[in-house]
Amino acid sequence: MSPQQRIWSALAEINDPEMPINLVDLGVVYGVELEDRTVRVRLTFTAMGCPASDMIIGDIRERLLAEPGVDEVAIDVVWDPPWSSSRMTEEGREALRAWGLSV
Amino acid sequence: MEPSNSAAFDGLIKRGELIESVSEMTPDYLRELKHTLIVSGDTELISAPAYYLAARKAPSVNAFMTGIAIIQDELAHAHIAYHILEELGESQEALIFKRDPKAFRYPYAFDVPLESWTELVVANAMYDQAGFCLLGDIHEQCSYGPWKRGLVKVMAEENFHLRNGRNWSKRISQAGGAAKEELQRAVDWMFPLTVEWFGLPDNLKQHSAQLDYRLKGLTNDQLRQQWLATVVPFMESIGIQVPAHQENSHYVLDYPFPCTFDPEAKRWDVKDPCTWDDVLKRWRARGPRNAEMVALFQESFSKFQVQG
Numbered sequence: 027m028s029p030q031q032r033i034w035s036a037l038a039e040i041n042d043p044e045m046p047i048n049l050v051d052l053g054v055v056y057g058v059e060l061e062d063r064t065v066r067v068r069l070t071f072t073a074m075g076c077p078a079s080d081m082i083i084g085d086i087r088e089r090l091l092a093e094p095g096v097d098e099v100a101i102d103v104v105w106d107p108p109w110s111s112s113r114m115t116e117e118g119r120e121a122l123r124a125w126g127l128s129v
Numbered sequence: 130m131e132p133s134n135s136a137a138f139d140g141l142i143k144r145g146e147l148i149e150s151v152s153e154m155t156p157d158y159l160r161e162l163k164h165t166l167i168v169s170g171d172t173e174l175i176s177a178p179a180y181y182l183a184a185r186k187a188p189s190v191n192a193f194m195t196g197i198a199i200i201q202d203e204l205a206h207a208h209i210a211y212h213i214l215e216e217l218g219e220s221q222e223a224l225i226f227k228r229d230p231k232a233f234r235y236p237y238a239f240d241v242p243l244e245s246w247t248e249l250v251v252a253n254a255m256y257d258q259a260g261f262c263l264l265g266d267i268h269e270q271c272s273y274g275p276w277k278r279g280l281v282k283v284m285a286e287e288n289f290h291l292r293n294g295r296n297w298s299k300r301i302s303q304a305g306g307a308a309k310e311e312l313q314r315a316v317d318w319m320f321p322l323t324v325e326w327f328g329l330p331d332n333l334k335q336h337s338a339q340l341d342y343r344l345k346g347l348t349n350d351q352l353r354q355q356w357l358a359t360v361v362p363f364m365e366s367i368g369i370q371v372p373a374h375q376e377n378s379h380y381v382l383d384y385p386f387p388c389t390f391d392p393e394a395k396r397w398d399v400k401d402p403c404t405w406d407d408v409l410k411r412w413r414a415r416g417p418r419n420a421e422m423v424a425l426f427q428e429s430f431s432k433f434q435v436q437g
Contacts, residue, residue, distance in 0.1 A: 044289050077198030080191045081292060126281060 029095065033058045033065055036093055040085050043078040047121045049086070053113025056104060063097035065090050070109045079103075142343050147274035151217060161338045162273055163217055164234075165345070167224070169267075170210030172235040172260065174225065176203045178422040179239045183249035195293055196249065202286040209279045216275070226430040230423035231415050238322040240416025241392050247301055247308070251315040253294025255323045255360055261287045262355045263327075263345075270346030295363060302367040309368075316369050318395040323360075324373075325387060327353040329405055354379055372399075392416045 027035070037058070038050040049055055057068040067086060071079055083101055090099045111129050114122075122129045135155045141148075148154060154162070177200045184196030211221045238256060243249050264287065268280035301312045328334070331350040339345050347355070357373055357380035364371045372383040385402035390411070 043292055044285065046285070075194055077195045078289065080195065081296060084296065125285075 029060050030058060032093060033060060033090065033096075036089050037067075037086065040082075040089055043081045043085075045122060045127070046125050047114075047118045049082070051115045051118030051121065053115065053118070054082075054109060063095060064100060065093075065096050065098070066100045066102065068102050068104050070104055072109050074105065139341075142272050142341075145343075146272075147277065148272055149274045157338070158342050159217065161342050162276075162344060163214060163219065165267075165339055166210045166214050166217075166276070168234045169264070170207050170214065170224070171233045172239075173203050173207035173210065174426070175233060175235040175239045175422055176200075176256070176260075177207070178425040179243055179418070180249060180252065181425075182418075182422075183243035183245060183252070186244075186246045186249070188246055192246065192297075199253065199290050199293060202290065206283050206286070209283065210276075213273075213276055213279065226427050228423075230420045231413075233419070233423060236322075236326045237412045237416055238319070238326055239422070240419045241318070241322065241395060242418045245311070245315075246297075247311045248315045248319070250294050250297035250301070251312065251319050253290045254298050254363070255294070255316075255319055256326075257287055257290040257294060258360055259323050259326045259356055261291060262352050262359075266345050266347045266352060270343055272343040298364075298369070299367045302369055313369055316364060316371060318397065320360075320371055320373075321384065321386075321388075321390070321397050323356065324353060324382065325408065327356065330386075333405055 034050060034055075037055055038048050040049050041047065042049065042052055045052075052072070054070050054072065055067065056070060059066040067090070069083075069086070071082070076082075083103075086101060087099045090096050114129065119129050135157070138153075138155045138158065142158075148158070151159065180196065180200050180203065184193060184200065187193035187196050211219075211224060214224060215221050236256075236259075243252055261284070264280055264283055268277060268284055271277040271280075298312060301308050328349045331348045334349060337348070340348065361371050361373050361375070361380060373380050374383060375381075384397070384399040387403055387405060387408045389398040389401040389403050389407070390396070391398065
């Protein structure tokens, strides 16, 4: 696995605090860059008033800092393009359907 | 099945079958189910004004949004219980808007004002944990199908409240100094209030129709132990002291249970043990914030009603 792939699979271990779906399947991670020992994550939320935003940012920071070779995590919260349910993966959709949310 | 055929009904419950409608219930089962739902609905409902009055002290816009989202969840959970009660023949309007404040059946803890962000997050860590234990048990065991199924999402959302409580408690403890002292003070008065939340100890409770009818599966003491087993290790892990410790596989309280509580001073007098009759008397009289909180959602109800 390339260092970049390792970061993506680490992000896929982090669940949304409110729903049984991980951040990658939810489609809120727009990009990952690795420069020296700093990971830069472009992140959006499903709503601007997302009540879990602090928790999600904290979870990402904690998980990525546990990756070998990572000393710093910079998270850019972006709103363009806006998130929509079409950004979810098929796996994510299945998980939410099983939970009782029609997507 | 004839509702009057109670032996057959009891057999059905014992076999673990689910009840789906009023026509299947005995009058006694219906009464117990309604009582259990009212306690659950009232508890969720009253947590909204209780949390709201404290969420106003949020330390950031983000924290305030989280607080408000939790309140929204609690109102939705209350709605689930009252909606089922309506299907069982009760009036939601009468239950929520026409009842005397003292007739609400939520735990006494909510009558003691939460007055800071610190107290709110301790409530998320301890009161919502109590709700999680109680509702989790109903979700797993309840013989009434519509309620059991309605709780799937409630459990996920309560988990979010717990996380907010734990994340913030940890953060406040790490801040140290006066912030940590305030956290410890909040835990000092709120911990015993949550311990008594689970009700009379099993040795004083002769008989539980809720257990007979499998409306819940665990006894008061079993639920209390479950709560202690999560809250005690967590608080210790963040450097906060709690008056309980583990002995073999169960938890033991380090203070007389029950003892006297002064709700105005938010202080327990551990040198003044009392009886459960005293506790029941305190509960029935309700606490300082009962009327104010009920008024928060009742006062505007009649304002826009068509006058007949």
